[in-house]
Amino acid sequence: MDKTNPNLFYGAGEVPGAPGLKGTRCGGCGRAALLEVPVCPVCLSRDVKPVCIGKRATLTRFSSVFHSADGFEAPYVIGQILTEEGPSTFAPILADAATLKQGMPLKFSLIERGVTGKTGFAYVPQVPDPGG
Numbered sequence: 282m283d284k285t286n287p288n289l290f291y292g293a294g295e296v297p298g299a300p301g302l303k304g305t306r307c308g309g310c311g312r313a314a315l316l317e318v319p320v321c322p323v324c325l326s327r328d329v330k331p332v333c334i335g336k337r338a339t340l341t342r343f344s345s346v347f348h349s350a351d352g353f354e355a356p357y358v359i360g361q362i363l364t365e366e367g368p369s370t371f372a373p374i375l376a377d378a379a380t381l382k383q384g385m386p387l388k389f390s391l392i393e394r395g396v397t398g399k400t401g402f403a404y405v406p407q408v409p410d411p412g413g
């Protein structure tokens with residue numbers, strides 16, 4: 282898989298639970314952090330291992346972007362998301378901004394960037410289970 286940014290996310294099958302964001306789980310305090318880091322940013326333990334996080338997240342806030350850049354065709358939406366594991370980050374949101382609401386559930390999704398043919402990711406609104 283040719284990724285837009287290999288440091289940020291796992292493709293399917295790379296680690297248990299993938300695809301999703303690259304993260305680190307601390308064996309000391311149990312917290313999750315974004316990206317693969319050698320030391321826990323909370324307790325400074327080196328007892329850490331790479332994990333897949335952010336398969337599900339909540340939309341904190343978002344903004345429409347009207348300039349194409351780096352494989353992103355404008356207009357697109359960039360959002361601040363809170364992963365279910367705790368860390369928050371910015372990510373592209375694949376949806377019409379008019380349909381988005383603060384606090385709505387999102388799920389991680391691999392997408393092919395049309396211009397480059399590379400695989401990237403975005404978050405898409407998670408449709409509630411009918412009758413769930």
Ligand SMILES: [Zn+2]
Nearest residue numbers: 307310321324
């Ligand atoms: Zn820790």
